[in-house]
Amino acid sequence: MMSVFDDLMAFQRETEALAQISGRLGWDQETMMPRGAAEQRGEEMAALEGVLHARRTDLRLADWLDEAEPQDDEDAAQLRLIRRSYDRATKIPADLAQRLARVTSTAQGIWADARAADKVADFLPTLAEVIALKQQEAAALAQGGDLYDALMDDYEPGATAETTAAMFDRMRPRLVRLRAAVLEATAPPKLDHHFGENAQMRFARDLAARFGYDFTRGRLDLAVHPFSSGSGSDVRITTRVVETDPFNCFYSTIHEVGHACYELGIDPDYLLTPLGAGVSMGVHESQSRVYENQLGRSPAFTGWMFRQMIDRFGEFGVDSPEDFARIVNRVQPGFIRTEADEVHYNLHVMMRFDLERALIRGDLAVADLEAAWNDRFLADFGVAVDRPAHGMLQDVHWSVGLFGYFPTYTLGNVYAGCLHQALRRDLPDLDDQLSRGNLAPATGRLREKVQRHGGRYEPRDVIARATGAAPTEAPLLDYLDAKFGALYGL
Numbered sequence: 023m024m025s026v027f028d029d030l031m032a033f034q035r036e037t038e039a040l041a042q043i044s045g046r047l048g049w050d051q052e053t054m055m056p057r058g059a060a061e062q063r064g065e066e067m068a069a070l071e072g073v074l075h076a077r078r079t080d081l082r083l084a085d086w087l088d089e090a091e092p093q094d095d096e097d098a099a100q101l102r103l104i105r106r107s108y109d110r111a112t113k114i115p116a117d118l119a120q121r122l123a124r125v126t127s128t129a130q131g132i133w134a135d136a137r138a139a140d141k142v143a144d145f146l147p148t149l150a151e152v153i154a155l156k157q158q159e160a161a162a163l164a165q166g167g168d169l170y171d172a173l174m175d176d177y178e179p180g181a182t183a184e185t186t187a188a189m190f191d192r193m194r195p196r197l198v199r200l201r202a203a204v205l206e207a208t209a210p211p212k213l214d215h216h217f218g219e220n221a222q223m224r225f226a227r228d229l230a231a232r233f234g235y236d237f238t239r240g241r242l243d244l245a246v247h248p249f250s251s252g253s254g255s256d257v258r259i260t261t262r263v264v265e266t267d268p269f270n271c272f273y274s275t276i277h278e279v280g281h282a283c284y285e286l287g288i289d290p291d292y293l294l295t296p297l298g299a300g301v302s303m304g305v306h307e308s309q310s311r312v313y314e315n316q317l318g319r320s321p322a323f324t325g326w327m328f329r330q331m332i333d334r335f336g337e338f339g340v341d342s343p344e345d346f347a348r349i350v351n352r353v354q355p356g357f358i359r360t361e362a363d364e365v366h367y368n369l370h371v372m373m374r375f376d377l378e379r380a381l382i383r384g385d386l387a388v389a390d391l392e393a394a395w396n397d398r399f400l401a402d403f404g405v406a407v408d409r410p411a412h413g414m415l416q417d418v419h420w421s422v423g424l425f426g427y428f429p430t431y432t433l434g435n436v437y438a439g440c441l442h443q444a445l446r447r448d449l450p451d452l453d454d455q456l457s458r459g460n461l462a463p464a465t466g467r468l469r470e471k472v473q474r475h476g477g478r479y480e481p482r483d484v485i486a487r488a489t490g491a492a493p494t495e496a497p498l499l500d501y502l503d504a505k506f507g508a509l510y511g512l
């Protein structure tokens with residue numbers, strides 16, 4: 023006898039399978055698709071999106087959700103996630119969803135052109151339109167509650183703007199202080215060598231495997247922007263190669279491996295169910311960041327990497343593992359978030375969070391955004407923005423309607439700090455292992471404590487269960503002070 027719960031899960035499984043197909047079309051578009059196929063691909067993806075939307079708002083879901091009886095906590099968690107998705111899909115009026123899809127699809131092109139031409143004015147009318155629609159969407163979702171919270175909930179369920187803002191305000195002074203101290207110290211030597219593409223990709227593959235990436239259930243390709251795509255038994259990653267800066271390729275790869283290992287590490291019983299995906303963008307980013315930074319950029323691991331690179335590329339003008347560690351962990355002021363080091367990165371995010379929250383609340387007019395951006399950048403970074411492409415036009419997020427997404431980057435770093443502290447406590451010989459290029463003890467523990475649970479627990483609970491304490495910003499800030507203090511002799 024099929025129960026109502028079984029019927030619901032069978033339906034959901036098909037929806038999840040279709041969503042995976044949609045994701046794979048997206049992967050193909052960025053890696054393999056012939057250029058001339060773009061228009062047809064747009065139509066294919068829109069058709070699939072229509073099918074998915076119809077399934078996510080299918081009227082039978084309401085009855086099933088009312089009548090389904092969970093047999094255990096896992097069933098209850100599945101129902102909770104299906105209900106969340108159903109409520110969200112049905113709260114937003116269909117015509118609003120369509121207008122948002124239409125405006126954001128053209129807005130991305132307008133933003134890209136405005137950025138290339140360095141013309142803020144070309145983007146502002148479109149941005150105003152996107153914000154107005156996102157405000158309507160937020161109002162439909164919030165039903166009287168905070169608009170920004172409603173948007174953030176899509177990416178980090180349970181997080182609120184108020185607690186996030188309070189945490190960011192506690193973090194900022196310490197980061198600004200650390201930045202100032204590091205920039206006064208002696209800078210690491212410059213890297214001046216050519217690192218061939220094929221050798222870079224070979225090492226990237228080796229790094230991916232060392233960090234636990236399973237090439238029988240994934241693949242590594244080149245793309246303009248590194249990303250990870252898919253879940254279950256097919257999780258693919260991309261990277262890029264800059265022949266004068268090999269760390270771009272290596273650390274993009276390790277970062278995406280962290281995202282991919284989260285998806286690959288989920289309990290196979292959850293395959294193609296709501297529990298079979300990472301629980302939030304913040305927890306996702308905690309995996310990519312702890313792989314990339316706390317493990318991959320640790321002086322213990324870069325010591326191993328230094329010897330590997332000499333074997334693979336020959337002498338490249340760096341004399342010691344100490345200098346190499348400082349080069350890998352170079353801190354330098356810069357305008358661009360995606361190129362920022364560990365000390366600067368969160369300052370970029372906090373600034374975007376405050377600005378976009380003010381935009382959504384209507385406290386900041388689109389016309390005043392550029393001035394607000396530039397004032398804030400000068401205050402936090404000590405440098406004046408030289409052109410809009412280096413300022414408010416640098417990120418794609420706002421053009422495609424991603425409001426409430428930025429704070430999850432820093433939440434991910436905060437969670438990574440907590441997980442790293444727990445790893446150090448639980449694995450006393452961690453540095454020993456890292457210095458031999460052995461990531462297995464650390465990544466195995468993260469799989470066991472975080473990754474395997476998928477969507478089973480709420481974001482903060484996953485971290486609390488993994489570390490034994492509710493997440494706070496202190497471990498990340500202590501780690502940054504200690505690491506950069508030692509590297510820069512502060």
Ligand code: ZN
Pocket residue numbers: 277281307310
């Ligand atoms: Zn990431």
